[in-house]
Amino acid sequence: MAGVVHFALSSGTALAANTGPVQAANPAALTKTDQAFVEDLEHRTFQWFWDMANPKNGLVPDRSPLPNGAASIASVGFGLTAYGIGAERGYVTRDQAIDRTLTTLRFLINLPQNDKASGASGYKGFFYHFLDPNTGLRVADWSELSSVDTTLLMGGVLFAQSYYDQDNAKEKEIRDIADRLYRRIDWTWMKAHGPWLSMGWSPPNNFITTDWKGYNEGLIIYLLAIASPTHPLPADTWKTWTATYDGQWGDFQGHQLLNFAPMFGHQYSESWIDFRGIQDDFNRKHNDDYFQNGREAVYAQRAYAQANPGDWKDYGENIWGLTACDGPGDAHQDYNGKPRHYLAYSARGAGRDYILDDGTIAPTAAGGSIAFAPEIALPALEEMRKRYGGRIYNQYGFLDSFNPSFKDKNDYWVDGQQLGIDQGPILLMLENWRSGFVWDVMKKNPYLRDGLERAGFQGGWLSEKTASSRSDRPL
Numbered sequence: 001m002a003g004v005v006h007f008a009l010s011s012g013t014a015l016a017a018n019t020g021p022v023q024a025a026n027p028a029a030l031t032k033t034d035q036a037f038v039e040d041l042e043h044r045t046f047q048w049f050w051d052m053a054n055p056k057n058g059l060v061p062d063r064s065p066l067p068n069g070a071a072s073i074a075s076v077g078f079g080l081t082a083y084g085i086g087a088e089r090g091y092v093t094r095d096q097a098i099d100r101t102l103t104t105l106r107f108l109i110n111l112p113q114n115d116k117a118s119g120a121s122g123y124k125g126f127f128y129h130f131l132d133p134n135t136g137l138r139v140a141d142w143s144e145l146s147s148v149d150t151t152l153l154m155g156g157v158l159f160a161q162s163y164y165d166q167d168n169a170k171e172k173e174i175r176d177i178a179d180r181l182y183r184r185i186d187w188t189w190m191k192a193h194g195p196w197l198s199m200g201w202s203p204p205n206n207f208i209t210t211d212w213k214g215y216n217e218g219l220i221i222y223l224l225a226i227a228s229p230t231h232p233l234p235a236d237t238w239k240t241w242t243a244t245y246d247g248q249w250g251d252f253q254g255h256q257l258l259n260f261a262p263m264f265g266h267q268y269s270e271s272w273i274d275f276r277g278i279q280d281d282f283n284r285k286h287n288d289d290y291f292q293n294g295r296e297a298v299y300a301q302r303a304y305a306q307a308n309p310g311d312w313k314d315y316g317e318n319i320w321g322l323t324a325c326d327g328p329g330d331a332h333q334d335y336n337g338k339p340r341h342y343l344a345y346s347a348r349g350a351g352r353d354y355i356l357d358d359g360t361i362a363p364t365a366a367g368g369s370i371a372f373a374p375e376i377a378l379p380a381l382e383e384m385r386k387r388y389g390g391r392i393y394n395q396y397g398f399l400d401s402f403n404p405s406f407k408d409k410n411d412y413w414v415d416g417q418q419l420g421i422d423q424g425p426i427l428l429m430l431e432n433w434r435s436g437f438v439w440d441v442m443k444k445n446p447y448l449r450d451g452l453e454r455a456g457f458q459g460g461w462l463s464e465k466t467a468s469s470r471s472d473r474p475l
Contacts, residue, residue, distance in 0.1 A: 027374075045397040049078065049083070054133055055103070057107040058079070058100060059104075064418060065417065072149065075420025077153035078424025078425075078428065079104070081271075123145055126145045126186075126201075127145070130143040144202050145201040148218070151221045158448060160174050160178050161174065161175050162441050162445040188232075193211050214244045216265045220269035223269075239456070255297075255303070257288075258293050260297070260353065266297045267323075273439070274442070276460060277460030278460040278461065278462050294369070301320055301322060312404075319380070324347040325415075328408065333407060343356075348360060359403050360401050360403040363398035363400075363401075364425055367429070400415040
């Protein structure tokens, strides 16, 4: 890819940073200006999920605005969590959140599941990645039965199970349907190649050849698979999986961490799971935990932007952020006297594993990292909002991405859409930083606790007795 920065190790100067315990940017100690910005961003991002979901069935689009676009099952998982955040923040009432959640869960549990190429929403408890926003059926032959997107849906489903814990008919029904949706997933069937979960499947019987190996967003996938009371993976699957990490551990931009170049790999699982102070065997070996690893990744990304080996416009201390996002498209343009190759939607990132960088910045890279390192993520978000203004920040918060180096007509390129899987980490991690709310709700979920304990996690909040939510199910 001529012109695209894409290589295995950064040649830029390493920039050290203090990444010790989080002390800066305490939400309670922010200036009024900072507080107003944080509240505005969270409220706007919540509103995207509330307004974009189909009120008749609860399905949330993959992206918008996109007339007749597909719904994303992962977006639904973030949306189900968003509704609880909205109720806690007073953006909607608890009754409104309950009704929207029930509409969604009732629709999902009643959708047909079979192995036909069309006329189904999924198979073996898994859902297709993209669904028709009205019928809830597989949107097209290119939409795969997705293990990760189903798991992100389950993040929202299990959040709902534990959040709606009151003794009334509607909340009992939420807990019951959530339980049925999770229990029916046949994780063992998705083991197409040895001990690993496949990334997906398409009818009639075609498993994706790529499996979940190495450190990535698969943390939550394997934890929920191991925790299953009906079709569990063996507990030692966790150690088998983490044994594939070793090639990713190492230095990048002066930071020792488990590398995964795009920031979403550090954000998705941790949007629901509080890994602070709890460790598996790999963590104990490296005197680390996954939260601290995410924190190191944030600092390494900022250091990469400051080094700016690709010589992209505006990169620096407060303008940074590489993750999977939209881009200007497959195009060639000169920038700063050099021929450049730009990309469409791609898994942009910067790490020891790879660098893929065409000058496109995704605000979700910083926004979804605010719980990890608020002292650098918040200034980045504020600087983007200040510098680029309404071109990248609208009624639903930040647009998905922008590229100051790419000339689009008479200005720089800005994506015209928001994506559910990028809005989600912004909203959930903002709330986790501000109050710990999503993390605290998930700590009450006995399935998640079981998965963590079976995987060998110890310490921290797992050593404390956390009351399980009233789930109306046998344990």
